[in-house]
Amino acid sequence: MWDVIVIGTGISGLFTALNIDEKFKVLVICKSQINKGNSYLAQGGIVYCKNPEVHFKDTLKAGSYYNNKKAVKILEEESILNINKLIDFGVDFDRDINGNLKFTREGGHSENTILHVKDKTGIEIMSVLVDKIKSKKNIVIKENTFAMDLILKNDELLGLKVIEDDGIINIYNARTIVLATGGIGKVYKNTTNSVEITGDGIAMAYRAGAHIIDMEFVQFHPTALYTDKSEERFLISEAVRGEGAILKNEHGKAFMKDYHESGDLAPRDIVSRSIFNEIKGTDKDYVYLDITHKSSSFIKKRFPTIYEKCLKENINIVKDMIPVSPSEHYLMGGIYTDLYGRTNIKGLYACGECACTGVHGANRLASNSLLEGIVFGNRIASHINETLILSSEYKEKNKYENKEKVFVLSNKDNIDILKKLCIIEEELNEVMENYVGIIRSKEELKIALDVVEKLKARIENINSRSFKYFEVLNMITVSILIIKGALGRNKSLGAHYIDKV
Numbered sequence: 001m002w003d004v005i006v007i008g009t010g011i012s013g014l015f016t017a018l019n020i021d022e023k024f025k026v027l028v029i030c031k032s033q034i035n036k037g038n039s040y041l042a043q044g045g046i047v048y049c050k051n052p053e054v055h056f057k058d059t060l061k062a063g064s065y066y067n068n069k070k071a072v073k074i075l076e077e078e079s080i081l082n083i084n085k086l087i088d089f090g091v092d093f094d095r096d097i098n099g100n101l102k103f104t105r106e107g108g109h110s111e112n113t114i115l116h117v118k119d120k121t122g123i124e125i126m127s128v129l130v131d132k133i134k135s136k137k138n139i140v141i142k143e144n145t146f147a148m149d150l151i152l153k154n155d156e157l158l159g160l161k162v163i164e165d166d167g168i169i170n171i172y173n174a175r176t177i178v179l180a181t182g183g184i185g186k187v188y189k190n191t192t193n194s195v196e197i198t199g200d201g202i203a204m205a206y207r208a209g210a211h212i213i214d215m216e217f218v219q220f221h222p223t224a225l226y227t228d229k230s231e232e233r234f235l236i237s238e239a240v241r242g243e244g245a246i247l248k249n250e251h252g253k254a255f256m257k258d259y260h261e262s263g264d265l266a267p268r269d270i271v272s273r274s275i276f277n278e279i280k281g282t283d284k285d286y287v288y289l290d291i292t293h294k295s296s297s298f299i300k301k302r303f304p305t306i307y308e309k310c311l312k313e314n315i316n317i318v319k320d321m322i323p324v325s326p327s328e329h330y331l332m333g334g335i336y337t338d339l340y341g342r343t344n345i346k347g348l349y350a351c352g353e354c355a356c357t358g359v360h361g362a363n364r365l366a367s368n369s370l371l372e373g374i375v376f377g378n379r380i381a382s383h384i385n386e387t388l389i390l391s392s393e394y395k396e397k398n399k400y401e402n403k404e405k406v407f408v409l410s411n412k413d414n415i416d417i418l419k420k421l422c423i424i425e426e427e428l429n430e431v432m433e434n435y436v437g438i439i440r441s442k443e444e445l446k447i448a449l450d451v452v453e454k455l456k457a458r459i460e461n462i463n464s465r466s467f468k469y470f471e472v473l474n475m476i477t478v479s480i481l482i483i484k485g486a487l488g489r490n491k492s493l494g495a496h497y498i499d500k501v
Contacts, residue, residue: 063361
């Protein structure tokens with residue numbers, strides 16, 4: 001019996017686990033390796049709310065005023081406390097020559113308020129958290145372990161069913177489970193997300209009866225490096241525009257001032273739709289991001305990761321404009337939680353991108369996601385510390401006994417089944433990309449729902465219980481939730497934009 005199981009090893013999952021009292025036995029699981037995932041890909045930074053009133057207004061404006069104001073207030077009030085914890089853990093944010101923290105600015109922000117570590121903030125934070133968590137004696141880490149489903153009896157959470165790395169189905173009994181599984185990126189053909197991000201936690205919670213809300217609000221980051229390769233899209237951080245880069249169309253004209261008073265630093269939903277409009281009717285699938293007016297030394301020092309990645313694509317950003325296009329980036333909706341991360345299922349918490357406190361509203365403000373992960377992760381840990389009874393004092397009246405035959409599965413489906421699963425995944429990616437993207441219509445959403453429901457029927461007829469099978473099933477589940485959410489909202493709001501009602 002585990003006191004707490006945390007599913008997911010991004011910033012929200014690890015920060016939650018690290019703040020749980022050491023008297024509790026904690027199991028942290030991830031379906032691949034602990035050093036992979038979306039948090040490692042975060043480039044821009046994390047908001048440090050030195051001026052809460054300004055940040056409050058910026059967050060609400062970016063979120064189309066659909067935000068949960070209480071959640072936004074908490075984000076600001078507890079920002080500095082939790083960032084100081086990161087610094088105490090050993091995160092070395094960039095500083096000026098006098099040792100003061102350096103701040104940058106990104107889209108939707110009125111001030112320079114974002115801490116960063118060059119253009120690899122996520123890697124720095126995650127490396128520190130991973131080292132820290134490995135030193136904790138009360139925390140056990142299990143990699144390559146796929147969470148299949150939550151186990152409930154009479155609406156009480158009892159544990160978790162998993163597929164372990166050797167293919168064996170196992171049961172972990174737990175008194176508390178924290179879902180920190182990230183978003184839904186891989187349901188789209190083009191995404192900045194890691195390959196592991198398939199909506200698992202949201203799908204699992206939905207099957208268990210958790211409330212899922214606001215799934216129609218899918219953010220498309222305006223500036224992913226354009227490539228015709230079939231792979232996850234490399235993000236060109238918003239911080240590049242924060243440092244003065246300019247979006248230009250195929251004729252070399254700067255266009256963002258035509259769409260919004262903040263120009264290149266408008267909120268993400270507006271910039272993405274503007275790029276969509278600039279591309280429409282041309283023979284190109286991208287626009288350009290130009291930072292060539294900055295010095296070579298500045299570019300290489302401030303954006304070393306982006307510089308090196310672009311060089312590998314034969315683009316020298318010191319002298320060449322960067323081809324960029326919008327790609328799926330972030331889900332504002334998810335598992336409904338209160339301000340302590342609690343779901344409607346007793347004992348089940350959620351935090352990070354899989355959760356929805358309402359803090360982001362209909363469109364997330366840049367660099368609020370890492371902050372959300374640590375603020376609400378810490379609140380979950382605090383609530384667990386205050387309310388959970390030690391397992392030694394807990395009567396296991398409802399310990400789940402595995403009545404199923406525990407058997408070895410083939411994590412590598414036979415070629416025929418694997419081919420079927422890959423075809424279904426590809427068809428799902430195409431319909432979500434083409435019909436449930438930046439600009440939507442009711443007619444196309446109805447077509448998408450029909451197609452995805454047929455894909456669901458097809459996968460249910462496949463006899464497989466592998467990692468891949470459950471990933472594709474989860475992707476279909478969350479896709480249906482996204483489409484139904486979009487069909488249920490008749491007016492455009494934030495990242496949900498309806499072209500025709």
